[in-house]
Amino acid sequence: MLPDGTPETLPTTVYNHSALSGAPLRILLLSDIHANLEALDACLAAAPSFDLVVNLGDIVGYGASPNEVTTRSRELGRIFVRGNHDKAATGLMPLDDFNPMASTAALWTRSHLTGENLDWLKSLPHGPVTTPDIPGAQLVHGSPIDEDEYLLSLGEALAPLLTIDLPLTFFGHTHMQGGFFANGGAVDGFRPEYRTVGQAETVELKLKPEARYLINPGSVGQPRDGDWRAAFALFDNEARVVHFHRTPYNLKSAQDRIFSAKLPSRLATRLATGQ
Ligand code: ZN
Numbered sequence: 495m496l497p498d499g500t501p502e503t504l505p506t507t508v509y510n511h512s513a514l515s516g517a518p519l520r521i522l523l524l525s526d527i528h529a530n531l532e533a534l535d536a537c538l539a540a541a542p543s544f545d546l547v548v549n550l551g552d553i554v555g556y557g558a559s560p561n562e563v564t565t566r567s568r569e570l571g572r573i574f575v576r577g578n579h580d581k582a583a584t585g586l587m588p589l590d591d592f593n594p595m596a597s598t599a600a601l602w603t604r605s606h607l608t609g610e611n612l613d614w615l616k617s618l619p620h621g622p623v624t625t626p627d628i629p630g631a632q633l634v635h636g637s638p639i640d641e642d643e644y645l646l647s648l649g650e651a652l653a654p655l656l657t658i659d660l661p662l663t664f665f666g667h668t669h670m671q672g673g674f675f676a677n678g679g680a681v682d683g684f685r686p687e688y689r690t691v692g693q694a695e696t697v698e699l700k701l702k703p704e705a706r707y708l709i710n711p712g713s714v715g716q717p718r719d720g721d722w723r724a725a726f727a728l729f730d731n732e733a734r735v736v737h738f739h740r741t742p743y744n745l746k747s748a749q750d751r752i753f754s755a756k757l758p759s760r761l762a763t764r765l766a767t768g769q
Contacts, residue, residue, distance in 0.1 A: 524549050529556060576619060632664075745765055
């Protein structure tokens with residue numbers, strides 16, 4: 495935040511070199527894993543084949559497996575954006591804006607991360623991030639305008655939708671799968687509609703070439719859209735289709751780890767309802 499109260503817009507972080515030898519066609523989008531190893535494992539098991547992983551931040555915080563999830567995320571690579579919980583857990587931002595549950599989890603995470611994982615999390619780039627591997631797209635944790643801003647409503651999404659030149663923005667932070675689009679004079683939000691509450695399912699969104707999109711793959715490790723299943727998305731860059739996924743995971747094991755770690759119990763119970 496600048497002294498006059500306007501949010502500080504950070505310059506874009508540019509990955510200059512392609513991570514791959516050829517253009518990646520299928521990009522796995524993961525966000526808000528929040529140290530939930532069981533949910534991450536389930537997403538990786540459910541994901542169709544992919545060429546590249548994009549991680550939109552909040553790798554840690556809330557869940558009880560920060561080292562396992564950080565190590566797995568590092569191995570998966572290669573494109574990252576930092577989240578506010580990654581900053582909080584590594585001391586890059588004060589905990590003033592965090593509620594007691596979130597700050598307790600951030601301090602617990604800080605005291606349990608290995609030095610190597612802590613340093614790595616600290617080094618994650620801020621958004622927006624661009625990469626030659628996904629032309630025409632940018633990657634952010636919160637908003638393209640402010641990395642910590644929530645894009646929950648259409649009103650909040652309007653400014654980035656109407657001012658950003660790039661046709662595609664992938665974001666996280668809200669833990670709500672879906673997003674927003676602008677097409678000519680039409681602007682609206684959308685959410686994938688699933689048929690079950692407990693099965694692995696996929697919903698496709700075919701991107702229109704003339705439209706602009708803000709797309710959230712959902713939260714792997716702490717969904718808040720009323721669906722307890724772990725969320726992720728796969729972007730087919732050639733077909734221009736986003737495949738939203740939900741997959742059940744070993745909820746009880748993730749909860750038991752949180753109870754055993756003596757983290758606030760609500761962090762475990764909320765996982766059952768996706769709230
Ligand atoms: Zn988050």
